[in-house]
Amino acid sequence: xxxxxxxxxxxxxxxxxxxxxxxxxxxxxxxxxxxxxxxxxxxxxxxxxxxxxxxxxxxxxxxxxxxxxxxxxxxxxxxxxxxxxxxxxxxxxxxxxxxxxxxxxxxxxxxxxxxxxxxxxxxxxxxxxxxxxxxxxxxxxxxxxxxxxxxxxxxxxxxxxxxxxxxxxxxxxxxxxxxxxxxxxxxxxxxxxxxxxxxxxxxxxxxxxxxxxxxxxxxxxxxxxxxxxxxxxxxxxxxxxxxxxxxxxxxxxxxxxxxxxxxxxxxxxxxxxxxxxxxxxxxxxxxxxxxxxxxxxxxxxxxxxxxxxxxxxxxxxxxxxxxxxxxxxxxxxxxxxxxxxxxxxxxxxxxxxxxxxxxxxxxxxxxxxxxxxxxxxxxxxxxxxxxxxxxxxxxxxxxxxxxxxxxxxxxxxxxxxxxxxx
Numbered sequence: 001x002x003x004x005x006x007x008x009x010x011x012x013x014x015x016x017x018x019x020x021x022x023x024x025x026x027x028x029x030x031x032x033x034x035x036x037x038x039x040x041x042x043x044x045x046x047x048x049x050x051x052x053x054x055x056x057x058x059x060x061x062x063x064x065x066x067x068x069x070x071x072x073x074x075x076x077x078x079x080x081x082x083x084x085x086x087x088x089x090x091x092x093x094x095x096x097x098x099x100x101x102x103x104x105x106x107x108x109x110x111x112x113x114x115x116x117x118x119x120x121x122x123x124x125x126x127x128x129x130x131x132x133x134x135x136x137x138x139x140x141x142x143x144x145x146x147x148x149x150x151x152x153x154x155x156x157x158x159x160x161x162x163x164x165x166x167x168x169x170x171x172x173x174x175x176x177x178x179x180x181x182x183x184x185x186x187x188x189x190x191x192x193x194x195x196x197x198x199x200x201x202x203x204x205x206x207x208x209x210x211x212x213x214x215x216x217x218x219x220x221x222x223x224x225x226x227x228x229x230x231x232x233x234x235x236x237x238x239x240x241x242x243x244x245x246x247x248x249x250x251x252x253x254x255x256x257x258x259x260x261x262x263x264x265x266x267x268x269x270x271x272x273x274x275x276x277x278x279x280x281x282x283x284x285x286x287x288x289x290x291x292x293x294x295x296x297x298x299x300x301x302x303x304x305x306x307x308x309x310x311x312x313x314x315x316x317x318x319x320x321x322x323x324x325x326x327x328x329x330x331x332x333x334x335x336x337x338x339x340x341x342x343x344x345x346x347x348x349x350x351x352x353x354x355x356x357x358x359x360x361x362x363x364x365x366x367x368x369x370x371x372x373x374x375x376x377x378x379x380x381x382x383x384x385x386x387x388x389x390x391x392x393x394x395x396x397x398x399x400x401x402x403x404x405x406x407x408x409x410x411x412x413x414x415x416x417x418x419x420x421x422x
Contacts, residue, residue: 003402003413005390010251010419013288014242016234016258018043020408021194023232024051024092025201028100028173030071031060032078035227039069042232046407047090054097057081058109076177076224080107084146087113089336089378089407091120092166094145098122099170101149102134103177108150110139116336116378118145124160125167131158132175132182155180155221163331165191169198176207176223184217190331192305193265200263204228233259234287236266237308238409241384243269243291244312245416247278248319248392250293253419260284265305272313275299276320298322298365303329307339310361311385314343317363318352319392327360336379346374346386350397371395380407387416 023042028051030037042048052062052069059079061072078100087093094111101109112118123143129136133154139146155178162168168186172195175182189195192214202209205225210218234257246253260267260282270289274280276299279292298320303310310332317324332339344356350372353364369389376383376399383404390397405412 001403002398002400003387004396004398005387005416006396007393008391008420009249010242010245010253010391011421012419013254013256014415014419015256016239017409017411018232019235019264020045020047021092021197021264023048024096025173025198026230026232027051027055027071028096029201029205029225030228031055031058031073032076032100032177033073033225033227034075035073037071037073037227038229039071040229040231041067042069043235043408045410046088047093050087050090051093051097054085054087054093057083057085058097058101073225073227076103078104080104081109084110084112087111087117089114089117091117094147095122095125095166095170096173098147098149099125099129099174102129102132102136102151102153102174104150105152108135108148110146110148112146120144120334122147124162125170128158128160128167128171128184129153132156132178153178155182157183157185159185159187161188162186163188163190163334165189165194168195172198172202172217172219175219175221176202176209177225178221180221182219182221184219186215189214190304191265191307193263196263233257233262235408236262236264236269239289240266240269240309240312241388241412243273244316245388245391246291247273247276247293247296247316248388252290252292254288254290256288258287258289260287266309268306269309269313272299272301273316276316296320298324300325300327302327303332303360307332307335308381310339311343311381312388314347314361314363315385315389318347318365318367318369318389320365322365324363324365325360327357330359337377337382339379339382342377342379342382343385346382347389349374350389350393369393369397371397373398373400376401376404378404380404380409384409384412387413
């Protein structure tokens with residue numbers, strides 16, 4: 001699908017969609033719990049529906065009731081799936097549900113995904129699951145899907161490098177339900193806020209564990225999850241695109257459904273845009289953020305904690321005075337696409353002055369984008385970032401593969417058009 005985005009400003013109140021990361025964690029915890037959980041206002045998108053199918057094949061019963069989900073859990077006794085679990089493009093589902101499959105006894109689950117996902121390695125996670133007693137392997141022997149995983153997860157000790165935090169989140173969610181105690185030593189970790197989110201879920205479940213920072217986790221086995229009733233907060237990663245849209249167009253926008261105390265790392269984008277020259281007002285009582293764009297100045301951003309913000313911040317930097325450096329972002333090369341290379345390529349096609357670094361980007365601004373045709377590379381965050389850049393461009397920008405936004409933000413383009421002021 002192609003979408004042409006015309007230059008223009010925005011205004012009004014924009015409801016931020018529910019968090020994909022919270023929704024997937026909620027589905028997995030509910031599927032492992034005893035009893036029936038209510039997940040209020042979850043995100044309904046391609047990725048979350050892939051997770052719904054995954055937990056259903058693992059034995060949970062998932063029903064839609066209006067805007068909510070009811071999940072009848074398995075009590076930690078996952079079933080051998082009757083079919084292959086196709087998670088499509090959802091890496092979060094692949095890793096987190098894959099670790100939960102290590103709790104299956106008497107059989108194994110097979111996971112696959114789309115062509116893009118089948119190039120993303122799960123090797124370190126598979127090795128750790130094996131260390132902890134599970135059966136986990138890649139059918140092609142390269143660490144990538146298709147994966148075959150089964151239990152029992154007996155416990156023990158393992159050491160793991162986590163260029164993606166999803167490996168560690170997967171172990172943290174599965175190990176409390178294992179037969180014995182587990183010791184997980186972490187030798188490398190990016191995206192710390194996503195671990196904070198997983199720990200938030202474990203704390204809410206009353207799970208016992210001991211930790212030494214992010215380096216070592218001791219997790220007693222034989223624990224259980226319980227049913228819950230919880231509302232999913234708004235997604236700061238999705239909000240980032242409209243925050244940056246206000247920044248580059250000088251618009252004033254109010255974004256709703258943003259919880260000020262949520263552990264999502266992309267809350268940091270508010271501080272970054274304020275540092276670049278925007279005015280940001282946070283209303284904790286109303287769960288709203290109001291942003292007004294202003295003349296933007298370049299900055300330096302350490303992307304270790306907020307890799308998902310790289311595409312949007314790269315576009316924003318095109319309209320800032322000076323040279324912006326986005327660094328410590330090498331792990332973004334392992335996402336849906338190599339986001340460093342892709343953003344350098346597509347922004348250059350629109351006239352930006354961009355230098356690709358091994359761990360990030362240098363953007364020399366201001367360099368208002370020209371019109372033209374660009375590709376999303378089937379990456380939802382690339383598609384939305386390029387649309388943001390188009391709003392302040394000199395001519396319309398056509399985005400090929402715009403349907404990629406359905407992964408996390410199906411309403412993105414309709415909201416963009418509904419809030420245009422010309």
